[in-house]
Amino acid sequence: FEQARYAATLVRVEYDPTPPVVTMKPDAPPTFPDKFLGREGEELQKTRGGDAPAVRVAFDGAAVRVSENYKTPIEHHNPIEMSSTIAVWRKSPGDGASELTLYDTCRNLKGNQTVIAQVFGLPPESVRIVSHFVGGSFGAKGFSWNNPILCALAAKSTNRTVKMSLTRQQMLLLAGQRAATEQRYAIGATADGTIQAVRHEARTHSSVVSGYIEPCGRTTKSIYPAPFLELSTGLIRLNLPSPCPMRAPGEAAGTWVQETALDELAEKLAMDPLALRLHNHADVDPDNGKPWSSKHLKECYARGAELIGWAKRNPKPRSTPVGRYLEGYGMATTIYPSGQNPAEARVILSDDGRAVVQSATHDQGNGAYTIFAQIAADALGLPLSQVRFDLGDTAFPFAPPTGGSTATVSVGAAIEAAAVQTKRQLAALATGERSSPLFGATPESLTMAEGRLVLSAKPEQGETYVAILKRAGQKQLTATAGAKPGAEREKHSISSFGALFAKVRVDPELGTIRVQHIVGVFDIGRVINPQTAESQFHGGIGFGIGMALCEETVYDPRNGRAAMRGLADYHVPSMADTPRITVEALNIPDPQIQGPGARGLGEIGIVGTAAAITNAVYHATGMRHRELPLTPTRMIAGEDRTKQERGSV
Numbered sequence: 001f002e003q004a005r006y007a008a009t010l011v012r013v014e015y016d017p018t019p020p021v022v023t024m025k026p027d028a029p030p031t032f033p034d035k036f037l038g039r040e041g042e043e044l045q046k047t048r049g050g051d052a053p054a055v056r057v058a059f060d061g062a063a064v065r066v067s068e069n070y071k072t073p074i075e076h077h078n079p080i081e082m083s084s085t086i087a088v089w090r091k092s093p094g095d096g097a098s099e100l101t102l103y104d105t106c107r108n109l110k111g112n113q114t115v116i117a118q119v120f121g122l123p124p125e126s127v128r129i130v131s132h133f134v135g136g137s138f139g140a141k142g143f144s145w146n147n148p149i150l151c152a153l154a155a156k157s158t159n160r161t162v163k164m165s166l167t168r169q170q171m172l173l174l175a176g177q178r179a180a181t182e183q184r185y186a187i188g189a190t191a192d193g194t195i196q197a198v199r200h201e202a203r204t205h206s207s208v209v210s211g212y213i214e215p216c217g218r219t220t221k222s223i224y225p226a227p228f229l230e231l232s233t234g235l236i237r238l239n240l241p242s243p244c245p246m247r248a249p250g251e252a253a254g255t256w257v258q259e260t261a262l263d264e265l266a267e268k269l270a271m272d273p274l275a276l277r278l279h280n281h282a283d284v285d286p287d288n289g290k291p292w293s294s295k296h297l298k299e300c301y302a303r304g305a306e307l308i309g310w311a312k313r314n315p316k317p318r319s320t321p322v323g324r325y326l327e328g329y330g331m332a333t334t335i336y337p338s339g340q341n342p343a344e345a346r347v348i349l350s351d352d353g354r355a356v357v358q359s360a361t362h363d364q365g366n367g368a369y370t371i372f373a374q375i376a377a378d379a380l381g382l383p384l385s386q387v388r389f390d391l392g393d394t395a396f397p398f399a400p401p402t403g404g405s406t407a408t409v410s411v412g413a414a415i416e417a418a419a420v421q422t423k424r425q426l427a428a429l430a431t432g433e434r435s436s437p438l439f440g441a442t443p444e445s446l447t448m449a450e451g452r453l454v455l456s457a458k459p460e461q462g463e464t465y466v467a468i469l470k471r472a473g474q475k476q477l478t479a480t481a482g483a484k485p486g487a488e489r490e491k492h493s494i495s496s497f498g499a500l501f502a503k504v505r506v507d508p509e510l511g512t513i514r515v516q517h518i519v520g521v522f523d524i525g526r527v528i529n530p531q532t533a534e535s536q537f538h539g540g541i542g543f544g545i546g547m548a549l550c551e552e553t554v555y556d557p558r559n560g561r562a563a564m565r566g567l568a569d570y571h572v573p574s575m576a577d578t579p580r581i582t583v584e585a586l587n588i589p590d591p592q593i594q595g596p597g598a599r600g601l602g603e604i605g606i607v608g609t610a611a612a613i614t615n616a617v618y619h620a621t622g623m624r625h626r627e628l629p630l631t632p633t634r635m636i637a638g639e640d641r642t643k644q645e646r647g648s649v
Helices: 002-009 052-060 109-120 146-158 168-174 251-269 273-279 297-308 368-380 407-431 465-472 530-549 609-621 632-648
Strands: 046-048 064-072 084-091 098-104 127-130 162-165 181-189 195-206 228-237 325-337 343-350 355-358 387-390 446-449 452-455 458-464 476-483 495-507 512-523 580-585
Touching (some): 052 064, 052 181, 052 228, 064 251, 098 146, 109 127, 146 162, 251 273, 251 530, 251 609, 273 325, 297 325, 297 495, 297 512, 297 580, 325 512, 325 609, 343 407, 368 407, 407 452, 407 465, 407 476, 446 458, 452 465, 512 609, 512 632
Parallel strands (some): 098 127, 355 387, 512 580
Antiparallel strands (some): 046 228, 343 476
16 A cells, blocks of 8 residues: 555656635626435525515615624544455356456445446446445545546556555545535514514535535525515535535534524514523424424423533623633524435344344444344344344445434335335245134234244234244245325424534633533434434534534635645544533424334534524623634634723723
8 A cells, every 4th residue: 555655655746826716706607506416395595575676675774683604624434444445357157247346435325336337337237346444534435536436447557456445645535525605694574573584695615526515595495484585505616625414514514504593583673582582493394395204493492501511601691701712602403404315225034033134325433233233133123142134245235325414214214114024024934824812813812022023912922034944944034115205294294303502611811622522412203212212412513513613614815725634733523622512302203203213313413503602602702703713813813903992982
């Protein structure tokens, strides 16, 4: 590996340089795509209550108004394991055709299989991709970048097994990034705080070859009711690497702006920020008028406020000095759509009573092996010790990319569907056999429990799976089934919700911010595994801390390359930056959705965290910052401005 890297440095390339454009110029004309990634229901340009001029008239007529500009920087995913691939070419033992196996750290097995097959002119079944452990992704490994293709090409050219691993610096150049945004948010309300009009305009950057756009208005249309709404998202192409989704794409940047502006509105209204949010609680989805499948956001507000001590704080900004520090409290709402994608799973039940469950999903560090085994054990009526869950192989039934907080809902529903098929096959073997205690029963009258197929109305009457299979002379039984979004998604809007609270201390002389305590209370439906759920919440909140305080990628204006070379100068929160974090989930199953009643939780922790922190910084200092991250340099500059303003009064 080191020898190959050194050899690459010996290659000399002559360029005819052209000055790059690496920032969004104010006069740059944007393009306006209709939909995010072409998806229905993901409109990027939208109005409610009339056309754009009508929304502007409503805003101008509001009793209390806020209209400000906000900026978020380019950020990078920086998973703990860099993207890596091992490529192996073989001849099929049957017809001698070429077959390719890739051991890759991807989280889109089936999608990458299709792309690789097209590149090399192979049928998809001749390409196998294995990804047992992703090593973290956050979006960076969800796409078909060049490195696995080049690795396969090198292996084919040399007729040898080839391994390729990107360096950390290469990850900053070749594996996507969160797009920079410039947003203008205008919100108008009545004197009692009822929101009347919202205008949310955003410009986000992309490369000259990519059409990816950061959908900053995704939560704006649903989080609070506004009779008049205008969303506009434009794309500016720069001479930079292509961006891609990064944890909570659109929601992270858009919600920071929205929740910051809402606090600014609360100040103008002389209203408690929490009271303003409660006053504008959306009982139905404002975007489409549909009822929520389940929503307990008010309970999240109440519990979070209790845990952080919200009622005890002095609401006046810059009112709580603690020694040399200034202390402050802030909060924000968090919301994230809980989507479902088509998925399949296979159950292999053996005559020793053990089950293997398979699906081509991924574990990128979120505990997929654990929770899917739990779902399978519960659905099959087996102890967890007798269930093994296999993932990460294109040889398994179809599963979608792991992203958008959809894996648990999508694959969990497929596992339950495969368990139903397993029950039907067991019932077919048992109910037609006169010697079986289940003879003559219908499949609908049966339940799988404790390794037995039993009558639901009479659980003591039944027999073990082992007995059923042995009597039938079968070593194993295989059942494959799938699940896809159903009618419940036509009737209801389905999202996860939460409330985030932050306590910070700011050193006004040094410009440093220390987050003291973060509280997050979430409504995510049923919690499958409390330990892995808590870990996911902590990880998302850590992302939000980085977004608020330190994460920013700077590009050299001379050549368009990242000025950062690794984690020494791309700052992510360390353990010293991580405060006490208290998280709770209400654990109320959602009765309207397929599977175990769980909704997405992977990204809701980051959405709102940055806003809670920056709102707390404002409460501590009386300075409103509208550009992330809040570095010491920006904090000191703001403090200097505040001193000058005080001196001029």
